[in-house]
Amino acid sequence: MSATADLIRLEKVTCAYRSEPVLVNVDLAVPTGAFIGVVGPSGSGKTSLLRVVTGALRPVAGTVSFPSGPIAIGYVPQVETVNWYFPVTVREAVLMARLDGRRVPWSSREERDEADGVLARLGLESLGGRHIRELSGGQQQRVFIARALLRRPKLLLLDEPTSGVDVRTRHEVVHLLHELHHDGLAILVTTHDLNGLAAHLPELVCLNREVIATGSPRKVLNPSVLERTYGAPMEVLTHGGMPVVVETAPTTVVPLREEHHEHPA
Amino acid sequence: MSTLLEPFHSGFFVNAMAIGTMAGALCGLVGVYVVLRGMSYIGHGLSHAITGGAIASFVMHINFYVGAGIWGFVSAMMINRVARRRIIGADAAIGVVTTASFAVGIALISRGHGFTRNFESALFGSILGVTGADLAIVGGVILAVAAIIFFTYRRLLFTTFDPEVAEASGVNTDRIDSLMAFILAGTIVVTMNFLGVLLVAAALVIPAVIARMLTDSFSKMLWMSVVIGALSGAVGIYASWFLNIASGPAIVLTSAALFVVTYAFTGARSMRRLRTADAHL
Numbered sequence: 214m215s216a217t218a219d220l221i222r223l224e225k226v227t228c229a230y231r232s233e234p235v236l237v238n239v240d241l242a243v244p245t246g247a248f249i250g251v252v253g254p255s256g257s258g259k260t261s262l263l264r265v266v267t268g269a270l271r272p273v274a275g276t277v278s279f280p281s282g283p284i285a286i287g288y289v290p291q292v293e294t295v296n297w298y299f300p301v302t303v304r305e306a307v308l309m310a311r312l313d314g315r316r317v318p319w320s321s322r323e324e325r326d327e328a329d330g331v332l333a334r335l336g337l338e339s340l341g342g343r344h345i346r347e348l349s350g351g352q353q354q355r356v357f358i359a360r361a362l363l364r365r366p367k368l369l370l371l372d373e374p375t376s377g378v379d380v381r382t383r384h385e386v387v388h389l390l391h392e393l394h395h396d397g398l399a400i401l402v403t404t405h406d407l408n409g410l411a412a413h414l415p416e417l418v419c420l421n422r423e424v425i426a427t428g429s430p431r432k433v434l435n436p437s438v439l440e441r442t443y444g445a446p447m448e449v450l451t452h453g454g455m456p457v458v459v460e461t462a463p464t465t466v467v468p469l470r471e472e473h474h475e476h477p478a
Numbered sequence: 479m480s481t482l483l484e485p486f487h488s489g490f491f492v493n494a495m496a497i498g499t500m501a502g503a504l505c506g507l508v509g510v511y512v513v514l515r516g517m518s519y520i521g522h523g524l525s526h527a528i529t530g531g532a533i534a535s536f537v538m539h540i541n542f543y544v545g546a547g548i549w550g551f552v553s554a555m556m557i558n559r560v561a562r563r564r565i566i567g568a569d570a571a572i573g574v575v576t577t578a579s580f581a582v583g584i585a586l587i588s589r590g591h592g593f594t595r596n597f598e599s600a601l602f603g604s605i606l607g608v609t610g611a612d613l614a615i616v617g618g619v620i621l622a623v624a625a626i627i628f629f630t631y632r633r634l635l636f637t638t639f640d641p642e643v644a645e646a647s648g649v650n651t652d653r654i655d656s657l658m659a660f661i662l663a664g665t666i667v668v669t670m671n672f673l674g675v676l677l678v679a680a681a682l683v684i685p686a687v688i689a690r691m692l693t694d695s696f697s698k699m700l701w702m703s704v705v706i707g708a709l710s711g712a713v714g715i716y717a718s719w720f721l722n723i724a725s726g727p728a729i730v731l732t733s734a735a736l737f738v739v740t741y742a743f744t745g746a747r748s749m750r751r752l753r754t755a756d757a758h759l
Binding site: 264267268269286288289290294295296299300301302305306309310311312316317318344360364370 | 514628629631632633635636638639640642643644645646647648649690693694695696697698699
């Protein structure tokens with residue numbers, strides 16, 4: 214992949230909230246058609262990395278560039294952050310993303326047709342008038358992917374799309390992301406889910422404030438990289454040709470009873 | 479029948495009815511954003527802060543609407559700034575800014591500047607002496623707020639629902655927050671004389687909460703809240719004539735009665751919708 218085909222490039226990017234660094238010297242390039250997963254523990258800077266890409270978080274050092282020129286970016290937040298009791302129907306939620314052009318509150322026929330087209334593409338065509346809370350977990354995730362797609366993005370960002378969802382929903386999301394990638398969309402996705410999502414992606418970035426390793430799941434999902442990323446020992450098995458990460462049980466557990474004996478009442 | 483129509487023979491009452499209806503509609507419109515953005519406490523605090531501004535304007539011989547308006551907008555912006563730094567929570571920021579601002583007003587009163595005789599009507603609202611200028615000012619603010627909401631509808635909605643993604647999608651959420659502070663301060667300034675400092679927050683919140691109980695659609699909630707606010711204003715002023723009570727409590731008690739009726743007819747189903755608003759009741 215030539216460097217000029219990069220949609221976005223981060224070079225030596227450092228970010229901080231007040232004086233606390235959240236990203237340190239991060240280099241990352243997202244080429245056209247890439248499908249990259251960002252893995253790391255809580256607080257490792259995954260969401261901050263997405264915020265840098267969207268421009269919501271400005272680096273204190275380093276550069277963010279768009280070698281192919283400005284691009285539309287679609288952003289799908291964590292579903293845990295969504296206010297499910299907000300009074301919006303599925304169609305209203307999707308049409309929120311259409312900010313260009315018309316300044317009047319109501320949508321044009323073209324906008325409604327386009328929103329219905331995106332909803333149909335994601336299998337939500339009959340749900341446009343339903344409240345977002347009334348949908349299943351997979352349908353709710355797809356509503357927010359539909360909203361991002363209505364911006365006609367070249368790059369889709371997803372923050373923990375399989376967090377807190379059941380196995381079936383996770384399969385639906387993974388399948389949908391692969392379809393969108395197959396259609397030519399570049400995707401950058403953060404995840405805690407090493408086996409359910411990260412292991413199925415073409416490329417991973419292991420992040421813990423700084424980039425620990427990049428490469429295919431087979432390359433980076435190994436005990437050494439994972440321990441440096443998560444700060445805890447992990448084993449990696451192989452099942453059906455796929456890496457499977459297993460947490461290693463701590464060896465120095467202090468039984469509660471012993472602790473009690475050390476501090477008699 | 480003639481008894482029921484008797485108030486309308488008074489020019490003073492017609493003015494009061496008009497101002498009550500318009501104030502209710504304005505609060506209903508702005509209240510939707512106040513409730514859904516979780517700003518109810520800001521609305522309550524700002525009305526106190528603006529009281530400080532109103533008294534300071536009186537002492538400095540500055541026009542009430544200009545002085546209190548600027549004071550309210552500055553207070554709202556200070557709350558935004560302090561809360562955004564995330565060193566202290568928004569509720570604490572509101573507590574500091576608005577009580578300090580209110581205290582300035584009380585301090586000025588205690589220095590004996592002659593505002594005391596109007597203090598009761600400021601607290602509880604009064605429709606005595608509503609002038610044509612008052613009607614024009616409230617009408618002008620309604621038109622201005624409606625125009626702002628009309629032309630920023632999509633950005634306001636996006637920022638209210640999902641500020642993080644709105645910002646990532648190119649919406650200037652800082653500007654939207656400032657716009658909301660401006661709208662809220664303007665609404666409180668022009669309605670507090672009629673609704674009362676202590677009750678203007680209720681006039682902002684209750685119609686929006688009732689509308690939320692009735693619909694799951696944002697656009698429907700918006701116009702329902704306007705209608706409920708206007709209805710509460712009109713019925714409240716009418717009731718205040720016969721019951722001989724202050725306009726503010728009459729309007730708020732009317733909307734509270736509508737809330738009870740709505741709850742009685744819609745029951746638990748509507749209460750589930752209120753999870754976004756229940757913390758502000």
